[in-house]
Structures are given as C-alpha cells and as structure tokens.
Amino acid sequence: MLRTTTCGALTLQNLGENVTLCGWMQNSRDLGGMTFIDIRDRYGITQLVFNMNDNVDLCEGARSLGREFVIKVSGTVVERSNKNKEIPTGEIEIKVSDLEILNTAKLPPFLIDDKTDGGDDLRMKYRYLDLRRNPIRNNMILRHRMAQSVRRYLDGLDFIEVETPVLIKSTPEGARDFVVPSRMNAGEFYALPQSPQTFKQLLMVSGFDRYFQIVKCFRDEDLRADRQPEFTQIDCEMSFIEQEDILNTFEGLIRTLFKEVRNYDLPVVPRMQYADAMRLYGSDKPDTRFDMQFVDLTDIVKGKDFAVFDNAELVIAINAKDCAHYTRKQLDELTDFIKRPQIGATGLIYLRHNSDGSLKSSVDKFYSEEELVRWSAALNTQPGDLVLVMAGGTDKVRKQLSELRLEMGTRLGLRNKDTFSALWVLDFPLLEWDEETERYHAMHHPFTSPKPEDIALLDTDPKNVRANAYDMVVNGTEIGGGSIRIHDRALQALMFKHLGFSTEEAQKQFGFLMDAFEFGAPPHGGIAFGFDRLCSIFAGLDSIRDVIAFPKNNSGRDVMIDSPSTIDEKQLKELKIKTDL
C-alpha cells in the first residue's frame, strides 16, 4: 500500500509512530512559521504540520499545494496543542518529514464541503467531485450498509438470491418498456424489465421456496416526480405461505434495517385496511408520524341551508391542535394552499376553539353555537384547537384534505425526518377503472389474487373486489408492496379476461407463466421494496437522487457522460434500424 494507515484512524494511542498517509488537500493555514494542512480521505481528516524552522523546502512545498491536490505524506504522530474534540483524529497531528504530490488538481468548480456552493446542474456535471462531499458519500455508504443488512437478514431466513434476466421479452402493453434491438436477431427486440415479477413466480414453480434479489429495474417514462429511468428493487417471493407470513417476515426485515443501520427501534408495524386509510387519511400512504385523522361531519352539518355542505357528498374535518391563534393571513394561506391547481379545492371552512372556550367558525351565520358544539365534540377539540373542514365529492375531498393534513403536519413540526412511523395498508382493491382506456386495469399487477370471497363480484361489481395485496408505508411514503399471487391457470386466465385481454393475447404474452402453473405451482406471494426510496428515507432526504451515485436528470440524461446520444450509421445499419426524426 502507498500508505500505512488512513486519515481517520490516528489518535493519542499512536503517539510517536511513524506513519504514511495519502489523501486530498482539504485546506491549508499558515500561522507564523508554521503551516497546517488538513488531509482528507474517505475515512476522515488528519492535520499535518510543517515548520519553517525545521525544513524550509518541505514547508514551502506544503504552502504550494493547491486545494484537492493528491498527496502522500510521511511523519510522526504528535499531540496537538489546539485539540478538536469533534473528530476522532482531533487530538493528534502529523509532524511531516516527507511530502510527495501524487497528482495535482485544478480548482474544483464548487466547494468540496458539507454545504456546497454548487447548484444542481454543476453538481451533476461534476458528479465525481460532488461524491467527494461527506453527505453524498455517506449516503452511498449507508446504501451499501442497507444492502448488506438486507442480504444478511434474508440469507439467515433461507432466502436465495437469484439473478433474473435483464434482457427479457417485450410486452405489447409495455408502453413504459425500454426496448433493446438485437444484433444477432436483427429486427427483434428485447425489453428491459420493469420488475422480475414473472421470473420470480417461475422460481416458485421451480420450488425455490424463498427467493430475493436486489435488482435494477427500468421504466421509460416521465421522470419529473423524483423518479429515475433505472431504479433498484429488493424483490422477494415465498411459497407455501399466507399473507400473514409475508407481513411478519418483511416487517422483520424493515425493523432489522432500522436497528442495524440507524440504531432505531421501530415499533411493531400497525395494520390498516385500505378502506380505512382512505377514510381516515384520504390516502393509501398516510404519514402516521402524527394523528390528525379525518372526522366525518356529513351527517352533522347537512340540512342547515349551507349549500356547500348540503350539496357535498362528503364533509370531513381535521383538528389542528393549538392552531386557534391562526391569523386571518395564516388562514388565507391555507386556503390558497388548497386552491393550488395541483390540489384544486374551492374553499376551506374553519372552526376556532378559542382559549376562552368559545367556538367561532367561518360559517357562523349557518350554524348556531349549539351546532358548533357538536362539531367540536366530533373532533374532540380542546381550547386552542383549530378545526379545518372541507366538502365535496368523496374521492376528491379526501385527496384534498389529505394534502392539507400533510401541510398542517409540516407547519406543526410533526414530520421530523429522524422519527419513523411505519404502517401496513391491507386489502387494496384488485381493479382500478382507467378513464383513458375505458377499462379496468390491475391496481397492483395482473398476477395478484383476489380475495376468494370476492371472486364472485368480478362479474357484478368489479371495483369492489378486494385483492390479497399489501403496501408498507413509512412516513407517508410507500416503500414496498406485494400480494399473494394467483397460482392457478384458470383463475389467471379469468383475470386476463377481466383486464380486457383476448384468450389469444393472454396466451401469446403470458402463456409461459400460465403453462408453468399447470406443472405444479405452489401457493406463493411476495413483496418488492423500492430500494432507492428506502435509502432516501433512511438518509433523511426528500429526493432519491442523492442516494444514487450517478443519477440522471429529469430529462433522463446523465449530463456528466452526455448520455443518451446519437449513434453512428454503422451501428444503426448493423441493427437494421432507421431513426426517423
């Protein structure tokens, strides 16, 4: 090795030792005849000291170093007079006897520091410099530790990691598939997988019993919503199990991760029906770090000649504790918030429970004190609380109040990034009506099994068929989801029929899986976690971009390497492809 130790290792225990370090010149300070330099590597920072009185050439060499120069220094570990207790190496410094420049460096285009002056574009263009900064590098180390923990936990439970193919079959439905022209089979295309779903099911048919994979998946779609064209899943499947076994096994995984990676004791994960999540939070991924559940006021408020409520399908409210002091201006801000086009509400009603116990609403002319007491009772308000009420069509108003609830949670400081609250959401609907194509499509995917007792509803009331499907939500973000699968050819064929496939289409596309089901498929189910998202939550980040070493921007471009790009005519010719712009 060029070094004897790293820049994060030396303490008072090493006094007097002769050491050699390699790293980057972080900064330099001249004090009288002395020069102090911080040398940095992945493991830490160590202070180097040079003295004009000892060796003029050496000290001048040190003074000539530029920021981010790569150097190798040898010297003796000595005690520091001016100790820095905040870093492990802060009590020592190296009295340098030898200095070698391993490589020079141009001045970086932004500060290599925890807080940088580099904007997003610059950081992405020089991602290799951005990755030198502690917070970004620490995210990558966290990601590595997460993956190691996942593998250790699942291996300990007899799960086998199996690599499934990346070059797979394209689907006619694959509007979001990336396709890959084959040179050997010109005119034909592979697709990149959006998930290894069918392969892991085949592995269950093969008797693998417990499978997992940390695996790249691909989707060619609009990336604005903090997505990446390539993303990583923790993909898992088990045989001879029921939903309960999946929930226990993977709740164990997530709690183990929190313990091992964050030293955080995540409590037992509560479970909630999808229908209840929608009713109480207006969302299938509620942020349960705080309560503020919806209260249904519809029956209480109707019939008092207030048209907004009388015409509404649903009137619901939340209790924002200790917000009765909100000013007119603050209330207007909230109204503006819910009127934003993304939310699209038309108005907000409030009820103040003043500190003197009196009740004051924005609709006093329709509702008597006595009636407001009933609102207050329904929401269990205390003096000082503020009730926010919205009305409208059920689906719409729930979504709108859900946004307002999150906003109030943020304003009240109830969404701390270092607090974690997980939730299982169960019994999702099997089907979802798609306005655009005017047909049902699978809410999870077409391999999800319906609840046996709901199968009869497939013909009569499809939207009320519940699936054996579950999501895990942490802090209002869906981190994973899965289902008990269909393992029977006839039921799978029925599902495809309800999803609008002809028998021929279904057979052409998924015949290999349905055929496999005829050769002894075990009952099975599984789950997949979004690994990027999970890492970003663990890292306390709002975006996944900084848990990915080399991310793409919102246009799907890696600006650092200038990709994607045009390719030359020779390649196109070999692939027998014409681009037709």
Add this chain to the structure above:
Amino acid sequence: MLRTTTCGALTLQNLGENVTLCGWMQNSRDLGGMTFIDIRDRYGITQLVFNMNDNVDLCEGARSLGREFVIKVSGTVVERSNKNKEIPTGEIEIKVSDLEILNTAKLPPFLIDDKTDGGDDLRMKYRYLDLRRNPIRNNMILRHRMAQSVRRYLDGLDFIEVETPVLIKSTPEGARDFVVPSRMNAGEFYALPQSPQTFKQLLMVSGFDRYFQIVKCFRDEDLRADRQPEFTQIDCEMSFIEQEDILNTFEGLIRTLFKEVRNYDLPVVPRMQYADAMRLYGSDKPDTRFDMQFVDLTDIVKGKDFAVFDNAELVIAINAKDCAHYTRKQLDELTDFIKRPQIGATGLIYLRHNSDGSLKSSVDKFYSEEELVRWSAALNTQPGDLVLVMAGGTDKVRKQLSELRLEMGTRLGLRNKDTFSALWVLDFPLLEWDEETERYHAMHHPFTSPKPEDIALLDTDPKNVRANAYDMVVNGTEIGGGSIRIHDRALQALMFKHLGFSTEEAQKQFGFLMDAFEFGAPPHGGIAFGFDRLCSIFAGLDSIRDVIAFPKNNSGRDVMIDSPSTIDEKQLKELKIKTDL
C-alpha cells in the same frame, strides 16, 4: 405458514411429533395395503406412509396423486423399518392423517431427477421444471453462497458496493454494445455497459478508496463459445495501492471463497510472467493442475538435415509420463487431434523412452541414439515416458502444443474437476496488433497503465510494451483480470493517440474521464472476475449455462419466454424508429 417444517428437517429426534409438510409428489410405491410417497421440496425428501387398513379414502387419495402434484400433508413422525442412511430424513417417515392437493400437475415433459431424459432444448423451454432438479438448483444455491461470501469478504475490508448505471453512453467503438433507444429523447440511444470500468474509475477520483459491485454486464456478440449476452462480474477497484496489494487482496478473496463455499484449501497462488506462461505452456491461461511444461529443443535438433526442424522457428516438446506404451493407433489419434482445423498442425514427432531404457523416435533416420539421449535429458524422461515434439512458427506451434498438452492432461486423468490450481499471470503486453483494422488495440483496455520503464518503447517498439496488468487463472480458465490504471490526463491522452484516436475523438468519447483526472485523481487499480465462470468452476461444470437460472441459447434467445421478439408499430412509432429488414 402452510407447513410446520420442511421436507429436509425431520429425524429420529422428532419422533411422535405432529407435523405438516408441503411439497411435490416425487414418486409413489404401493406395497400390499400400504402406499409410500416421497414428498420433495427445496430442502429434501420425506417419506409419507398411508395404510389401507387405517383409512381407505386417504390411502386411495394418495394413490390418485400424479407426479409433481403439489400437496400438503399432516401426520405423525414415526420410525422407518427400512432405513435410508443416505439422506438426513431417511430414518423416519410420516404416518399421514390428512392430505390436501394444493395444485395438480400435468406430466412433466422430462424426468425431474438428477439424471434427466430431457434434451437441451426441452430443458431450456421448460426451464422452470429443469430448475426443480437437484443439480441445477444446487448450482443456484452455490451461486448465492458465492455472492454472499464475496460481499462478506469485501465488506470486511472496507470495500463499498456502489451501483453504477446500466443505461450509459454508447461508444463509437461499441461494435458489441447493446443500444437502447430513449423515448424521452427520441433519436438518441443509451448503451448497456460491457463493464462499469469508467464509473469505477470515477469513484476512485471521488475518493471512494475501495469499491466493488456484483454487476450485470452486456455484450452483443457471437455466443457460440459458451457466452451469454448478459453476464455477471465481480467488479473491484482500489486507490493508493500497487499491483502487489491487488494481488494479495484478491488472492485472499478467491482463497476465502474456496474455503467457505467448497471447504477447499487453495494454496498460495503462484505468479508467472506472461512471457513465461507463453514459453512454458503456450497459453496465457495454462492449466496448472499438471506440469508437462514445454521444453525448447530448437538448438538441440537443428542441423541434422531434418527439414521440418531445420525450417522451424521453434521446436518444442512435452513429456507425457508413462505413455511409452501408446500404440501406433493411439499415436495416430494424437496426430489426427492436432491436425483438426481448429488446431491446424501438420505433424507430430515422438520419442519413446521404452521400459528397457532404449529410445525410439519417429525420426530415427535423422537422429542417432546419442542425439536422442540429449532429447531425453532435456525432457528429463524416465523409462516408460513418451515425448511429443512439434515444430513451426513460434506463436502457432506454442498454441498447437498447448492444445496437445491439455489433451494429454485429459487422457492421463490429470484434470480432475475437484482439484483446483490457481495462477497469477503478470505483465501482459499493453498492445496487441489487430490484423483486421491494421492497428494496435489495447490488450486489456485503454485505461491500463504501461510499465513506467516501458513507456519509451511506445513509439519505437509498441508490441513489447508491458502493462501493469494481471489475470488470475484457475484450472486453465481465466477467472479474472485487471490492471493498475492510468490516473494522469497526459498519459491517458497518449494512450488514446497510440490506439489511433484523434484528439477530438478521444475527448468526445472519454473526455469526462480525462477531465476528471485533472481534479485530483489518486493512483488506483482494480480487477474484475467473471462471476458466471467462477461459479461454473466451483460447480465442476464445463459450461456456464447451468449456473444461470434463465440462460439464453447460442442464438441469444430465451426460448421459454420467446425473446427477443418483434415489437408493435405503436412502440416503434413512439421511439421514432423504423426497422428495415
């Protein structure tokens, strides 16, 4: 869980326990009023017993089961009268009280057994059934264990696993790149990586210090030689190191794998210069399970009027121990072997060291007894040995004798699949002359550093410039290779120049890397192992196909899922692509 235990767990210690098992009906035997069924899962096989006298319906139910039916049985663990000591569960059986068919199965198209009657095509078409067979499934379990061991070892040495992108930049040189049209950036293409080489070097520039990744790579090329269009690498890179450190670190990895996965004590790995490997074995990946090194007879044999030798650039021989008894027919076979078009030699000369001590050659009329004694001495023959001599141009005859050496090793039983011999081959040439393009190309890749003392030869004698490059060879197969990289812009630019790139081409293609070198790149180097190949060697297989769950055939097709395939017009239109067959 649907079961209380697996089919591989029960022993005499569980006598009397009530258990529930799930699995596949492996086979069934009726003996008088009894029916014995073997139930199989991933973990093993357990014998079930049904008795007509106890329960006619249950026993008849058992008799109606077809092969590969998926069943769930409950019963009591009892001692077997007819014990099978060869399997862990062979001393017990289950007296079944309840039998449930979880799924029926059509008769499989081939036997689900260690030895199957299924041909290659059938096995690939029904890969999910092939994967039920113990040898194939065990390969996948071995592969899982290998990957776990690799990660544990490297994590223990502070290596961080970082995921590098799969959608990268296409290279004009990328004759073997798969390309991926982008929907968001129509007319432009990503490429799939043949290796994460440039990204791992950028991670070194970023100060990651020690990186690894078990990662899928892609190459669109002729697959006949047991290759796959997608393959897996153990990809590694380190900073502030010298070649010695890489060799030690990764020799440690391979020895750890052998110990942990095969319980095999691989000795310290010997090292050999590339030039010596070519001289002694005629190959840069010699099978060192056996010696049989080449001996150069050129000086000894020339000048005796034997034109074949006199006209040859090189005359080399091997000593096949204890083969003096070879008959005329056997010698003819060897001659036929080396005359096969793939080898292309014209003839073989032999020298028998007979058991009576006499020497007999096929060229006695040119060489006296005394001269043959000199051959014998050079090859250190004993009575009973057979010397095989070939002559010709240096490169050609070495390659030819290398093939003959391997053939003799096989014939002599010296290439046992359960014996392992590893070798480091060092100091590869930097450049290789390419007849087709009539220019030099990088033998390893363009980022490999030349030996400093050879840089001057780049202009005068390029083919004799040695690289800081190394391969690890196990049993005659290259399992990994790497190099110390260039970390200096000027030297990298010089390399591209020698590889025939214009300054503009080099900058356009690899500017991001050369730019990065200007911002403080540390000295670094690395290695990559072919994970599929490594697994196949550990599994004792000649082909990599059976260490891959879902492989493609020689035409790059997955016949099971019928991929690649044509895609529909709508997709082509969105991608703005025309196929032009």
